[in-house]
Amino acid sequence: MKKQPDNRAVPMSAPACPVPPTNYENILLAHGGGGKLTADLIEKLFLPAFGDPALDERHDGAEINIGRIRLAMTTDSFVVTPLFFPGGDIGRLAVYGTLNDLAMCGARPLFLSAAFIIEEGLPLKTVHQVADSMGKAAKSSGIRLITGDTKVIERKSGNDLFVTTTGIGIIEHGLKISPQSIMKGDKIILSGDIGRHGTAVMACREGFEFETTIESDCAPLWNQVEIMLRENIEIHCLRDLTRGGLATALVEIAETSGLRLEIEESLIPVSDQVAGACEILGLDPLYVANEGRFICFVPEKQAGAAIGLLRQSAPNAAIIGQATDTPKKDYSNIRVVMKTPLGTSRIIDRITGDQLPRIC
Amino acid sequence: MKFLDEFRNSDLTGKYLQAIKATIRQPWTIMEICGGQTHSILKYGLDQMLPDEITLLHGPGCPVCVTPIELIDMAIGIAGQPNVILCTFGDMMRVPGSDGNLLDARARGNDIRMVYSPLESLKIAENNPDKRIVFFGIGFETTAPTTALALKKAKKNRFDNYFVLSAHVRVPPAIELILSSPENRVQAFLAAGHVCTVMGYREYIPIAENFHVPIVVTGFEPVDILQGICMAINQLERGAAAVENQYSRVVSENGNSMARKLIDEVFETTSRKWRGIGEIAGGGLSIKPDYAAYDAARVFGPVVAKVEESPRCLSGKVLRGLIKPPECPAFAVDCSPANPLGAPMVSAEGACAAYYNYSISRQGPIGG
Secondary structure: OOOOOOOOOOOOOOOOOOOOOOOOOOOOHHHHOOOHHHHHHHHHHHHHHHOOHHHHHOOOOEEEEEOOEEEEEEEEEEOOOOOEEOOEEHHHHHHHHHHHHHHOOOOEEEEEEEEEEEEOOOOHHHHHHHHHHHHHHHHHHOOEEEEEEEEEEOOOOOOOEEEEEEEEEEEOOOOOOOHHHOOOOOEEEEOOOOOHHHHHHHHOOOOOOOOOOOOOOOOOOHHHHHHHHHOOOOOOEEEEOOOOHHHHHHHHHHHHHOOEEEEEHHHOOOOHHHHHHHHHHOOOHHHOOOOOOEEEEEOHHHHHHHHHHHHOOOOOOEEEEEEEOOOOHHHOOOOEEEEOOOOOEEEEOOOOOOOOOOOO | OOOOHHHHOHHHHHHHHHHHHHHOOOOEEEEEEEHHHHHHHHHOOHHHHOOOOEEEEEEEEOHHHHOOHHHHHHHHHHHOOOOEEEEEOHHHOOOOEOOEOHHHHHHOOOEEEEOOOHHHHHHHHHHOOOOEEEEEEEEOOOOHHHHHHHHHHHHHOOOOOEEEEEEEEOHHHHHHHHHHOOOOOOOEEEEEHHHHHHHOOOOHHHHHHHHOOOEEEEOOOHHHHHHHHHHHHHHHHHOOOOEEEOOOOOOOOOOOHHHHHHHHHHEEEEEEEEOOOEEEEEEEEEEOHHHHHHEHHHHOOOOOOOOOOOOOOOHHHHHOOOOOHHHOOOEOOOEEOOEOOOHHHOOOOOHHHHHHHHOHHHHOOOOO
């Protein structure tokens, strides 16, 4: 794995045996939040235990070559409360989420498996609705849901359903789409306004007295990728913005690529509704989850063409910044810098744990 | 977004910067009281824009930062008792106690819930009559009225399973303490706009007079803060020491009388230990004897806690404006949001977190 200098990271000589990751003895919710604790868990526990070079890419999926055929494979588990939310449900999320991870490898999604862990007592009607939603999502995306598994666990709270999907896709171009392919000068394109999924789900959680009409952006992304590939846009890297939001995706890519990323706040589209909800809740939209947005790194000379193609289906797509040189020695651990609307700059870092609402 | 974009407008910030530069003739040190203001300053890089003559010090106005470790330990202790659901604001969850924080306590199996309002915790009490619901009430005069409202409703509806552990604090005594210290460097204050929304600014008039210090009630957006600084500099250069109100679109002299009445009905001022600062006379709000049956501190009895602060954490000096966060040897070395030694590194209003999360210079030398 390519390690970047970071004076807060553990030294390379740290033991690769099962030591407790970070300073925590137990798993906290934040270990699944996509932030620093998640990164710690992956780097200090899973990667040393699995030890496969394919994992070193730190991409949304792995590429496998069988003869001359390039395939991509990815897997994802879905837990969301509530199971049905404005703009989607766990079923659609499970199909599109995995499909999107394949698309982010530049792969045309072909096949999907689905595994269910269902809590005793869950109404059958709920399972039916989710399955139906998955079937429709798969059909409309042109992929086949071809195998699955079901397990039932003892009742705890009575309403849980976890879905895991695994996807296989085919890579039909000669590009290597990964953070390592990003070049200095590449433009960063964002495919639409951010923060819809996270705010939509949060606003409809039980006990949360906050009403909005914000809908999740949950949507398949392959078509948007395909149109760019078809028009020979030399895509260097793709990343969908799920948990942890735009900020986390940028930090991850910057760390893996070894480049510094510079973005401009005023170029990042956020709808008024999402901006307002985040303002009230004390959340930063940069860190709020999305389920139908991605960033794309392309050579500067093709950025205009790429934006033109994306805007056919994503009118809010925008160039938000660029990749620049490896950071200077002094600020080696600052990977992502954002220019504020006032012309000043601030750093963008991973968030520690989940975003917690502020007090006043 | 309307009512916000206007106050993040670069033309207006430019205008106030020009005015500041045209007025200032000598170095001045100004403290913004509220952590929300500190975060705006760092997030928008206002410190990068100001002339070198101005030093901004970051005040103690971060309620979770000053919540004493004893009360956090007590909250964790209460959460560990049978049939208890402990509720608090999200910001409090990661603040370190002597032995871990509330998130750790939740991971150990305790029922600890994050709420947006004390009224949500009252609803939880209504829906769980067989459980004891304890709201860990933190915050300044801003959040105290809703805690008071929840207690009033609990009493009116004769809840027997709802309790409040009060860690509410008051701003004016902390300002007096800072000004009384022989080490004080602060020459003017930006008072916390939200606190004054509730309390008005009458309490600040004698402080400005007695200590001969300008106090400008200031909002939280970049334009607010630069205008507040501009008003403070104007006073300092003229030798004036008055209370002025920059945040007049929200704050009136007498504040919100209904909210103040609620506070008076349920709370009384008390001496309170502020974390990193020490005992402040009149610095806290405790629950009045009329509401004793709902006071978790009385009902759950004294919880003997082993109080242990990290000796490497200099947050007390940060909170009193004696040093800036990057001057602490532990800053970004042993202390980060993932492994905080002190509360200011955790809270969304903590000064150390503001520097860590936003400031380009967090690894390098800082100005001011």
